[in-house]
Amino acid sequence: MNTPATQVNRLAAGMVGLGMIFDETYRPFFEAVRRRPLYDPAFGICHVDLAAVASRTGRRADAYRSAGTLGDFQSFKEPDAMGQLLKSRKLNFVCVATPDNRHFEAAKAVLEAGKHLLVEKPSVLSLAELDELDRLARQNGVLAKVVYHKLLDPDHKKLRTLVYDGQLKHVNNGYCTLLEPKLISGEQFSEWIRGRNPGTYVAVHYIKLIDFTFGGRLVQVSCTGQRGIVGPADGDTWDSTQLRLIYRYDSGREACFDIHTSWVTPNNFPGYVEQEVQFRFDNGVWNGHSRKRGVECTIEDQTPLKTKISINNHYNGSFVEPWGERSQRGYGIEVIERFAREVAQVEFGGPAEERAQRLEAVRNLHYNDISADRQVVAAVHAMEAILARHAAGQPGAVVDIDAPEGGLVLRLPGVAEPEVLYSGRVNAQ
Ligand SMILES: NC(=O)c1ccc[n+]([C@@H]2O[C@H](COP(=O)([O-])OP(=O)(O)OC[C@H]3O[C@@H](n4cnc5c(N)ncnc54)[C@H](O)[C@@H]3O)[C@@H](O)[C@H]2O)c1
Numbered sequence: 001m002n003t004p005a006t007q008v009n010r011l012a013a014g015m016v017g018l019g020m021i022f023d024e025t026y027r028p029f030f031e032a033v034r035r036r037p038l039y040d041p042a043f044g045i046c047h048v049d050l051a052a053v054a055s056r057t058g059r060r061a062d063a064y065r066s067a068g069t070l071g072d073f074q075s076f077k078e079p080d081a082m083g084q085l086l087k088s089r090k091l092n093f094v095c096v097a098t099p100d101n102r103h104f105e106a107a108k109a110v111l112e113a114g115k116h117l118l119v120e121k122p123s124v125l126s127l128a129e130l131d132e133l134d135r136l137a138r139q140n141g142v143l144a145k146v147v148y149h150k151l152l153d154p155d156h157k158k159l160r161t162l163v164y165d166g167q168l169k170h171v172n173n174g175y176c177t178l179l180e181p182k183l184i185s186g187e188q189f190s191e192w193i194r195g196r197n198p199g200t201y202v203a204v205h206y207i208k209l210i211d212f213t214f215g216g217r218l219v220q221v222s223c224t225g226q227r228g229i230v231g232p233a234d235g236d237t238w239d240s241t242q243l244r245l246i247y248r249y250d251s252g253r254e255a256c257f258d259i260h261t262s263w264v265t266p267n268n269f270p271g272y273v274e275q276e277v278q279f280r281f282d283n284g285v286w287n288g289h290s291r292k293r294g295v296e297c298t299i300e301d302q303t304p305l306k307t308k309i310s311i312n313n314h315y316n317g318s319f320v321e322p323w324g325e326r327s328q329r330g331y332g333i334e335v336i337e338r339f340a341r342e343v344a345q346v347e348f349g350g351p352a353e354e355r356a357q358r359l360e361a362v363r364n365l366h367y368n369d370i371s372a373d374r375q376v377v378a379a380v381h382a383m384e385a386i387l388a389r390h391a392a393g394q395p396g397a398v399v400d401i402d403a404p405e406g407g408l409v410l411r412l413p414g415v416a417e418p419e420v421l422y423s424g425r426v427n428a429q
Helices: 020-035 059-067 081-088 100-112 127-140 154-164 182-188 198-214 331-348 352-363 374-391
Strands: 008-016 038-040 044-055 074-077 093-096 116-120 144-147 171-181 217-226 240-248 254-265 274-281 285-289 317-320 326-329 398-403 406-411 419-422
Touching: 008 020, 008 081, 008 100, 008 331, 020 044, 020 326, 020 331, 038 331, 044 059, 044 081, 044 331, 059 074, 074 081, 081 100, 093 100, 093 331, 100 116, 100 127, 116 331, 127 144, 127 374, 144 331, 154 198, 154 285, 171 182, 171 198, 182 254, 198 217, 198 240, 198 254, 198 374, 217 374, 240 374, 326 331, 331 352, 374 398, 374 406, 374 419
Parallel strands: 008 044, 008 093, 044 074, 093 116, 116 144, 171 254
Antiparallel strands: 038 044, 171 274, 217 240, 217 398, 240 254, 274 285, 317 326, 398 406, 406 419
16 A cells, blocks of 8 residues: 555545636646645645636636646536536535625535535625534534635734744734725626625735734724715715724733725725735834835836736745746745645545544644634624614614623614624634
8 A cells, every 4th residue: 555655646626716816826726736736745646636617607717728727627607507516526625716795605515515615715704604614514524714815924924923922912903904906896896896895805814814813802893984986975885994803812901903995096006905014012013014015116018007016926926936937826825725735634644534633633723714713704794784784874883792692792872772693602701
């Protein structure tokens, strides 16, 4: 029998949604792994094939197949693209990159079919949905993981390392901002933008960063926002949002974080996707700025519209390597490879009778496991409810987490009776 170090294994992958993020991160991952399979002494060589894709129209799938760099995959389109994908070939894992409010249905179908799941952020929009996915993953003995690539950004890894090692002591407060250009709300997402907000779409990156880096218990969420560019000034589609989170730590001390997001920044703004954070500690300050950390490159007739002025080469860059090879790499792609390695570890990383222990060990990786996404989903769930009340003419709600009345309790100014959005607890007592 082969030892793990020399065995050759194969994982078949499915993909749901072939939009912008597929092209930026999944496509380069699947292309690279076709050229060079994964290897680890624990599981040997592991080929990963993109076996089947599901999308609304199938048009992009046809274009990718003609390009030939992704191999021979099956393509399914609506109606019932998901159903056909899950019946098609023996898939080991399925990645879900549909619009934010369409993750749950696809993710649930994947887990019900007994496949490992990788779902884009935000995992789901409510705690009841999260509970259901976690239950299905456990019942069917598979992984349910979420893509939070900002945790793999070297700058954020350094921040967490300094906190983890106790060099930065007790965070008191901070702000994060992420500004997307109008192209995103006006063109890229025009099919699904109605009733949506940029907070759920991008603040969630920073909710996770704060939650994972600093730990603590989320105790309160509030949020406001502006309308009138993407949709009517009194409608339910938001141009920008300002979210506030309050956390409490075991020491009894609190911290407050403000996260500002927009998807209506002018397209020619040099930052393109402008990102900035500042965290203030008892003994230090951390400042991060997407433009200040890196490169600004102007090319006549190219920037800023055809190519970006600020290039985040850490996230995702196309390079000619010093040894002559062309590559596309960065933490946005690394996070997907990492998931494929985790699946390979569960399936091939030792004897079959020890699969359950390997599954449990990989589940305990809190950076991406759905079971560790509770506070992030609680914040998203609360933000969605607060903005919905605001759009319905009742602004200014706050949501308390694990209050006496329930796990998520929405309180409106001047209204005595609170509304329980989720009755179970967000965190164990
Ligand atoms: N990790 C990141 O930084 C990052 C960046 C961008 C987007 N995202 C996330 O990825 C997801 C997709 O975003 P995007 O930018 O690729 O969006 P997009 O609009 O460009 O693409 C969405 C894709 O989903 C497909 N789709 C829509 N409804 C479907 C359905 N019911 N069944 C099957 N396919 C369906 C569409 O055909 C399209 O291919 C979102 O959840 C978004 O938040 C993550």
